[in-house]
Amino acid sequence: MIKQLFPNANWNELWIASYETLYMTIISLVGTFVLGILLGLLLYLTTKNGIWENKILHVIVSATVNILRAIPFIILIILLLPFTDFLVGSIRGPNAALPALIIGAAPFYGRLVEVSLREVDKGVIEAASAMGAKTRTIIFKVLLPESMPGLVSNLTVTGIALIGYTAIAGVIGAGGLGDFAYYYGFQRRATDVVFICTVLIVLIVFIFQFTGDWITNKLDKR
Amino acid sequence: MISIRGLTKIYHTKLNQIKAVDDLDLDVKKGEIFGVIGYSGAGKSTFIRLMNRLENPTSGKIMIDEEEITALSKDQLRVSRQGIGMIFQHFNLLWSRTVHENIAFPLEIAGVPKAERIKRVDELIDLVGLSGRGDAYPSQLSGGQKQRVGIARALANNPKVLLCDEATSALDPETTDSILNLLVDINQKLGLTIILITHEMHVIRKICHRVAVMEAGKVVEQGDVLDVFLHPKLPVTKRFVEQVMGDREQDDALDKITQSYTTGKVVRLHFVGEITNQAIISTVAKQFDVQANILQGKITQTQKGAYGTLFVHFDGEESEIQKAIDFITSTSVKVEVGLHD
Numbered sequence: 001m002i003k004q005l006f007p008n009a010n011w012n013e014l015w016i017a018s019y020e021t022l023y024m025t026i027i028s029l030v031g032t033f034v035l036g037i038l039l040g041l042l043l044y045l046t047t048k049n050g051i052w053e054n055k056i057l058h059v060i061v062s063a064t065v066n067i068l069r070a071i072p073f074i075i076l077i078i079l080l081l082p083f084t085d086f087l088v089g090s091i092r093g094p095n096a097a098l099p100a101l102i103i104g105a106a107p108f109y110g111r112l113v114e115v116s117l118r119e120v121d122k123g124v125i126e127a128a129s130a131m132g133a134k135t136r137t138i139i140f141k142v143l144l145p146e147s148m149p150g151l152v153s154n155l156t157v158t159g160i161a162l163i164g165y166t167a168i169a170g171v172i173g174a175g176g177l178g179d180f181a182y183y184y185g186f187q188r189r190a191t192d193v194v195f196i197c198t199v200l201i202v203l204i205v206f207i208f209q210f211t212g213d214w215i216t217n218k219l220d221k222r
Numbered sequence: 223m224i225s226i227r228g229l230t231k232i233y234h235t236k237l238n239q240i241k242a243v244d245d246l247d248l249d250v251k252k253g254e255i256f257g258v259i260g261y262s263g264a265g266k267s268t269f270i271r272l273m274n275r276l277e278n279p280t281s282g283k284i285m286i287d288e289e290e291i292t293a294l295s296k297d298q299l300r301v302s303r304q305g306i307g308m309i310f311q312h313f314n315l316l317w318s319r320t321v322h323e324n325i326a327f328p329l330e331i332a333g334v335p336k337a338e339r340i341k342r343v344d345e346l347i348d349l350v351g352l353s354g355r356g357d358a359y360p361s362q363l364s365g366g367q368k369q370r371v372g373i374a375r376a377l378a379n380n381p382k383v384l385l386c387d388e389a390t391s392a393l394d395p396e397t398t399d400s401i402l403n404l405l406v407d408i409n410q411k412l413g414l415t416i417i418l419i420t421h422e423m424h425v426i427r428k429i430c431h432r433v434a435v436m437e438a439g440k441v442v443e444q445g446d447v448l449d450v451f452l453h454p455k456l457p458v459t460k461r462f463v464e465q466v467m468g469d470r471e472q473d474d475a476l477d478k479i480t481q482s483y484t485t486g487k488v489v490r491l492h493f494v495g496e497i498t499n500q501a502i503i504s505t506v507a508k509q510f511d512v513q514a515n516i517l518q519g520k521i522t523q524t525q526k527g528a529y530g531t532l533f534v535h536f537d538g539e540e541s542e543i544q545k546a547i548d549f550i551t552s553t554s555v556k557v558e559v560g561l562h563d
Binding site: 121123124127129131132133134137141142145146 | 300306308312317327328330332359361
């Protein structure tokens, strides 16, 4: 029955492609989380009247973030090819997609982190400094925990965007479901494979959204 | 204990500069509850934030317990702040932490070991009357309970001073009273010096020993709460006293009330201090052959005794009424007699 509906499907290869998509998304999501939090904190702390108010640094970080966000992802991948080659030693395969994925998603996430941090009640930060807290304490015990639901739900949004990015990265041979659909579907006209890949990607997106929402709800005590 | 000299804070805006606090001198004694009252914009909020340098003063000196707060470096200030508790109008609790964890926060900052922290937090939870709510999150608490957490948190490191920034302004009257009682309780139990700012004279009346009235960045009047209630000098102070006593209406009324009684005399009695606790009206009614009819009045308790006025109509023989009035005059109660035209 399934064989008749999807004559061109090679389930073993589809499984490997799904694994590659998940691998790329999760690893780059971890990288994006770390780099994005760093960027978001820098943007938040160096802003006017911020804890580390620093106009020059703020302008530099802000401009970098804006420029990286302005470059369409497919072009970013091509621009980063020499850098990827230097870093990973190859420009093909799932690992080669990671630098572009992280550099593409981290600035986006960084901006969302900045917004989440700005929503932390100023009074609470003030209360912490009135208790004699160091900036480090304020970052790790006030700013990040208090904005955690926002950080997680924004990470969910970013993760889903990343799943889309991995499909684009497939075009330059990164592997994964996007690559698979492009190769079998577009080049060999196997529409059934494109359909299966779509269903699998949608499924992954749903799982991400569900998990993200669940964690956000668990964390949110407001 | 606390001495403030020439404290000034100037904010610069694009067009001009605003003196939020203007050359302020103030002394607060150890173990005292000192109130600062003023309308919004009077500079009282800036003043209390200067006390622990949440705002840095433009000039002036603040000494707390022999330590010159205004001369401390950033690192020294951080340590010093652990000895200055602060509570806020909007409580400023961390919603991501339970009651227990919120109270433990200043202890974490001070580097208190975990076992000791737990013990201390349990003590504090009992002290502020939140036993059993340790695992609740702030969102599960009422406003009054949140402020109790705020107070426990402020007391965690055994501070020398407690700063209260409009601590009851977001609470309903009943909750306000219970929080004020808690502050008095803590003041007596721990001998803690408390500085509070408010725009409600009710708060000053109920718990403060001394009060300073602020207007346009300056302290325009200060003294013992009872004195200020009795002899408010400036219009702004009078208005605050009226908040509690509603005096102005009664001022108009004394002669008006007198007009409506053709016999006897209408008198206004000013009660000051402890005498209020004695049954002066019933004594008069028993000792002299007069009818005493209380028309209206208001008596209120301050930390240093009661204060208030009563309008009483005495009826009977002219000479008996005069004797009764003479008797009251001989006590600490002041008598004013209403006149017919």
